[in-house]
Amino acid sequence: MSSSLSEPLATIGKFIGPFGVTGAVKVYPYSDFPERCAELREVIVERNGQLEYHNVKEARVYKNLWIIHLEGCATWEDAARLTGSLLKIPANQRVQLPAGSYYFDEIIGLTALSVAGEKLGVVREVIKTGGNDIYVVESAGEKPRGEILVPATRIVVKEINLQEGYMLLDLPPGLVD
DSSP: OOOOTTSOEEEEEEEEEEETTTTEEEEEEOOSOGGGGGGOOEEEEEETTEEEEEEEEEEEEETTEEEEEETTOOSHHHHHHTTTOEEEEEGGGSOOOOTTOOOHHHHTTOEEEETTSOEEEEEEEEEOOSSSOEEEEEEOSSSOOSEEEEEOSTTTEEEEETTTTEEEEOOOTTSOO
16 A cells, blocks of 8 residues: 555544455445445555555445455454454545535544533544434533433534534533433
8 A cells, every 4th residue: 555654544434244254344334425435445454553454355335334355354254353443544535525524533532512612522423324413422521421412413513623623512402401
């Protein structure tokens, strides 16, 4: 792969388990462009904090998942070892998004603030749903509330500031009470 170790990487999916017995792996895509998997030729697997570079033998869409077969991954056991690992590419190879759209890895880690100025917590996960995404905020503050499930709509999410590392939320009444 032509990327250097210092080049920023983008997480585009998570390995969730073997597919069949020939080494193919199911991947939960972190992409709104599922068809892009067919273009993957080289990928980076982050497993146990280590980066592994792999050539892609085959990649295709299957239902709402990707099925990816990496060179050197020839058995069910090889594929099972990848479960829980992250699928990455150099950030400069991502599909360009329209203004106001963001990748999951740009959202995860942002501090969630209320319009009243309260720190609500940190975004730990993004859940894709049929309608709008859900931001899972691990709550913080004097009275931790556990997880807050925030609908990713313009009515609730008033601002996303990647440079400053926060999102501004106008939560509906009762969401955190």
